[in-house]
Amino acid sequence: xxLQVMKYFLLVAQERSISKGAAKAxxxxxxxxxxxxxxxxxxGLPLLERSNRGVSLTEAGEIxxxxxxxxxxxxxxxxxxxxxxxxxxxxxxxxxxxSMAAYSLPCLLYKLKKAFPQFDYALEARDxxxxxxxxxxxxxxxxxxxxxxxxxDDLKFYPMGRERVVLIAQDxxxxxxxxxxxxxxxxxxxxxxxxxxxxxxxxxxxxxxxxDIHSLNVIFNADSLSAVKSSVVKGFGMAFVxxxxxxxxxxxxxxxxxxxxxxxxxxxxxxxxRPSKNIVQPYQQILKFxxxxxxxxxx
Numbered sequence: 001x002x003l004q005v006m007k008y009f010l011l012v013a014q015e016r017s018i019s020k021g022a023a024k025a026x027x028x029x030x031x032x033x034x035x036x037x038x039x040x041x042x043x044g045l046p047l048l049e050r051s052n053r054g055v056s057l058t059e060a061g062e063i064x065x066x067x068x069x070x071x072x073x074x075x076x077x078x079x080x081x082x083x084x085x086x087x088x089x090x091x092x093x094x095x096x097x098x099s100m101a102a103y104s105l106p107c108l109l110y111k112l113k114k115a116f117p118q119f120d121y122a123l124e125a126r127d128x129x130x131x132x133x134x135x136x137x138x139x140x141x142x143x144x145x146x147x148x149x150x151x152x153d154d155l156k157f158y159p160m161g162r163e164r165v166v167l168i169a170q171d172x173x174x175x176x177x178x179x180x181x182x183x184x185x186x187x188x189x190x191x192x193x194x195x196x197x198x199x200x201x202x203x204x205x206x207x208x209x210x211x212d213i214h215s216l217n218v219i220f221n222a223d224s225l226s227a228v229k230s231s232v233v234k235g236f237g238m239a240f241v242x243x244x245x246x247x248x249x250x251x252x253x254x255x256x257x258x259x260x261x262x263x264x265x266x267x268x269x270x271x272x273x274r275p276s277k278n279i280v281q282p283y284q285q286i287l288k289f290x291x292x293x294x295x296x297x298x299x
Contacts, residue, residue, distance in 0.1 A: 003072065003075055005035050005036075005038070005039050006039075006068040006071060006072060008021065008025055008027075008032055008035055008036065009036060009047065009064065009065075009068060010065065010068055010072065011025055012032070012036060012048070012055060013048075013055075013057055013065050016056065017054040017055060018032055018033050018036065018050075018055060020054075036048065043060065043064065045060040046058050046060065047060055047061035047064055048061055070133075070137075073134075073139060074137070074139060077093070077139055090118075090119050090282070091120040091121065091122055092112070092120070092121050092122070092141050092142070092283070092286065093122050093139065093141050093142075094109065094121065094122065094123050094124075094140065094141065094142045094143070094144070095123075095125070095126045095130075095131045095134060095135070095140045095142075095143045095144070096123070096124075096125060096126075096131070096143065096144040097125070097126070097127070097128060097131070097144065097145060097197075098125045098126075098127070098225070099195055099225055099242045100144050100242075100269065100298075101123055101124065101125035101126075101144075102125065102225060102245065103225075103242065103245045103299060104144075104242075104244050104298040104299050105123055105298065105299075106123070106299060107297065107298055108297050108298060108299075109121045109123055111293070111297055112289070115289055116282075116285070116286060116289075119286075124140075127196075128145045128146060128196070128197075131143040131144075131272070132145065132155065132272065135155060135273060135274060136154050136155060136274070138274070141273070141283055142271060142272070142273055142287070143271070143272040144160070144269060144270070144271055144272070145269070145272055146163065146197040146267055146269055146270070147197070147270070148270045153275075154274070155272050155273070155274065155275075156272065156273050156274065157270045157271070157272050158270060158271040158272075158273075158291055159268060159269075159270055160270060160271050160294065161269055161294060161295030162266045162268055162269065163197075163242055163243075163266060163267055163268075163269050164242065164243040164244070165195075165198050165201070165240055165241065165243065165265035165266055165267070166240070166241065166242075166243045166246070166257045166265075167238055167239070167240050167257065167258045167259075167260055167265075168232055168238060168239055168240075168241055168246055168249075168250075168255045168256065168258070169237075169238040169255065169256055169258050170232055170233060170234070170235040170256075171255055171256050172235070173235055173238065173256075175187060175238065176258075177258065177259060178258070178259040178260070178261060179258060179261070180261050181206065181209050181211070181260060181261070181262065181263055182209070184216065185211065185215045185216055185217060186217070187217065187237065187238055188217050188219050188237035188238070189218045189219065189237050189238055189239060190218070190220060190221075190222060190228050190231045190232060190236055190238070190239040191216075191218050191220075191221045191222070191228075192221075192222060192223070192224075192225055192228045192240070192241060193221045193222065193223045195225075195240075195241075195242070197267050198240055198241075198242075198265060199213070201264075201265050201267060202240060202265060205263055205264070205265070219236060219237050225241060225242075229241065229245070229246060229255075232255055233254050233255060240265060244299060271287075271290060271291070
């Protein structure tokens with residue numbers, strides 16, 4: 001078992017196809033197929049279900065995918081850190097939830113580079129569970145998440161403010177400026193599944209008034225904020241999104257905000273790191289800078 005075969009396996013799992021994986025890896029399909037088969041022999045279990053439509057992961061394949069991704073990430077970061085030492089330039093790794101990484105955190109990196117030019121910075125969008133795991137394992141220096149696990153001794157959470165969530169519609173969409181939660185279920189909706197916290201908050205609010213998430217007239221789900229915004233602009237329905245992600249569209253008046261009486265969708269955001277005793281001095285300076293700036297450091 002070697003790292004290169006793991007990378008090939010992850011590529012096949014991502015593409016759901018050995019032929020497409022081979023094309024991306026620039027190897028022959030037969031050679032890649034043989035390597036995957038040898039990999040399956042090494043672990044002692046089938047990792048792929050093969051069919052004329054492509055491949056899918058078995059239960060064992062899903063486990064291997066999770067751990068192989070972590071192993072490759074750690075290996076790549078080890079090489080990166082070694083290169084940083086060689087060149088005398090350290091890199092700060094920052095992860096954020098998908099909405100924050102796309103719209104709020106780029107300003108953070110810009111301000112950090114101005115304040116601490118001696119470092120390089122890398123930003124990656126991940127789901128909350130992956131961010132917490134990567135921070136805990138030391139793969140990431142700072143994470144920005146929408147939950148706080150106060151009982152976790154391996155991590156330290158710092159409140160950074162609240163993420164404002166708003167209901168948006170096309171500027172000419174036929175909806176009043178203010179509606180009730182009961183009214184909400186009469187309108188077509190586009191749901192952004194990448195913002196799990198917002199989905200959970202909406203479900204909680206619906207349950208509070210005797211309804212559930214299935215009461216909504218959801219036309220389709222999308223895991224991309226860009227796809228959600230594009231759908232709303234085209235008049236396909238309304239959607240709940242982070243306010244920071246639509247400031248430009250609101251300014252351009254391609255969309256509008258719709259108020260919902262007695263509906264609070266906002267949620268807290270947190271900076272997560274390892275305990276301060278495990279953070280070396282230069283990183284302590286960055287942590288102090290971010291905490292002092294607070295929510296103003298975001299876009």
